[in-house]
Amino acid sequence: MTDLASNTQVRSPRPPARAGLLIGMLVLSAFVMILNETILSVALRDLTVDLQVPTTTIQWLTSGFLLTMAVVIPITGFLLERFSPRQVFLFSLSAFSAGTLVCGLSPGFGLLMTGRVVQACGTAVMLPLLMTTVMRLVPAHRRGATMGTISIVIAVAPAIGPTIGGAVLSSLGWRWMFFIVLPLSLAALVTGMLQLRVESETRAVPLDVFSVVLSAIGFGGVLYGLSAAGESAGAEHPVPPWLPVVVGVVSLVVFTWRQLRLQRRDRALLDLRPFTYRGFVVALLLTALLFMSLIGAGAILLPLYLQTVLHASTLVTGLAVLPGGLVLGLLGRPVGALFDRVGARPLVLPGAAAMTAALWLFSALGPGSPLIAVIGIHVLLMAGLGLMMTPLMTESLGALPDHLYSHGSAILSTLQQVAGALGTAVFVTVATIGSADRTAGNPDASGLQLAFMVAGCIGIAGLIGAWFVRSKRPAGREET
Numbered sequence: 001m002t003d004l005a006s007n008t009q010v011r012s013p014r015p016p017a018r019a020g021l022l023i024g025m026l027v028l029s030a031f032v033m034i035l036n037e038t039i040l041s042v043a044l045r046d047l048t049v050d051l052q053v054p055t056t057t058i059q060w061l062t063s064g065f066l067l068t069m070a071v072v073i074p075i076t077g078f079l080l081e082r083f084s085p086r087q088v089f090l091f092s093l094s095a096f097s098a099g100t101l102v103c104g105l106s107p108g109f110g111l112l113m114t115g116r117v118v119q120a121c122g123t124a125v126m127l128p129l130l131m132t133t134v135m136r137l138v139p140a141h142r143r144g145a146t147m148g149t150i151s152i153v154i155a156v157a158p159a160i161g162p163t164i165g166g167a168v169l170s171s172l173g174w175r176w177m178f179f180i181v182l183p184l185s186l187a188a189l190v191t192g193m194l195q196l197r198v199e200s201e202t203r204a205v206p207l208d209v210f211s212v213v214l215s216a217i218g219f220g221g222v223l224y225g226l227s228a229a230g231e232s233a234g235a236e237h238p239v240p241p242w243l244p245v246v247v248g249v250v251s252l253v254v255f256t257w258r259q260l261r262l263q264r265r266d267r268a269l270l271d272l273r274p275f276t277y278r279g280f281v282v283a284l285l286l287t288a289l290l291f292m293s294l295i296g297a298g299a300i301l302l303p304l305y306l307q308t309v310l311h312a313s314t315l316v317t318g319l320a321v322l323p324g325g326l327v328l329g330l331l332g333r334p335v336g337a338l339f340d341r342v343g344a345r346p347l348v349l350p351g352a353a354a355m356t357a358a359l360w361l362f363s364a365l366g367p368g369s370p371l372i373a374v375i376g377i378h379v380l381l382m383a384g385l386g387l388m389m390t391p392l393m394t395e396s397l398g399a400l401p402d403h404l405y406s407h408g409s410a411i412l413s414t415l416q417q418v419a420g421a422l423g424t425a426v427f428v429t430v431a432t433i434g435s436a437d438r439t440a441g442n443p444d445a446s447g448l449q450l451a452f453m454v455a456g457c458i459g460i461a462g463l464i465g466a467w468f469v470r471s472k473r474p475a476g477r478e479e480t
Contacts, residue, residue, distance in 0.1 A: 043165055104178035214258065286469070360456040365377075
């Protein structure tokens, strides 16, 4: 009740212009940070040669980034209650800047991976901070359109990451992907120190460290096991790939049991009561499938196909995915405004159909496929995802009562990162195992086709799930 009251006090006296300035600053900061999720995707081939490690290991620079975010995001509920928005913002940008510097100076894979983890810690904190600030400053009747802007950050930044990475890599080394971002993050840090002032109340809240450890072991075990399956293809592996998967699943079961017990005393790291709302669960599952396709297929598999099968340069690879990224960005706010009028299903159904069609079309590509066809299919994929993303994000949170919004937002943000990491690990592993020469550790045309087929099956699951989305325009949150 105290939190709701403080939110009301904060929202009313804030001048609209000031609110727009603060949200704009947070959006730009988040854009720069989330861009790093996939900026290295076009450099996978170069990094495997330069660092002398297989593709299934290099992909951890992306999936490890996403996994770290998935582990840290639930902790942000504690951070946002314990510290002020300004303090959280300064920590976020400081961690991201430090990680970026470490990545740029790293001589090998180990230190580069460390820098990516530090980067991800800062990025993970920024997302809930952005969502919380929007809820405090934006009136309820405008949140659909504002969600469209946020979806631009969450979806377009990773979508155009390969474009920016390709442009940099074509004339400079991969380290410059970090050296170019570093001044931008430092500028955002200084701007936040001078401008960010959002009223809030802080209170001492407990942090269940055991829950944090369980979530890290759970998500990390599952993803490591899937990645190890690809690395061990055609070779002996010291640890059976199924073992970390089993350990991860058991840890997640214990994590769930512990949260159910702790939430009775309002001490859960991640309150699971949002899962009792049908609308939230349906939108959440579809969002997971969406992010598996966006990150795993669109941002990782496609650049690998362009470079290893079509032998496109890093610059051409980056430019090839640019039109799709622009389409995704342009659809953000119009789709959000349209959702406010017609609801989710009229948008999600055609979006899921377009996503499924694009993924299966990708599976039909081969060494002789024209580049223009690849670009066209990618645009179709991004258009489908653009029709789905904003309605699903808004629908999922709109199904919850006010007191569960922060927990629902944390669950949604966590699952987005887990799904992206899972998609990356699964698709790269399938591509490696399905390749003709599995001992090389790098996917070829046949392996990539098989991976796109798996992605197509995920698209079919999303198309089926889209029929369960509510058809009417949401007039308000569901009642308990």
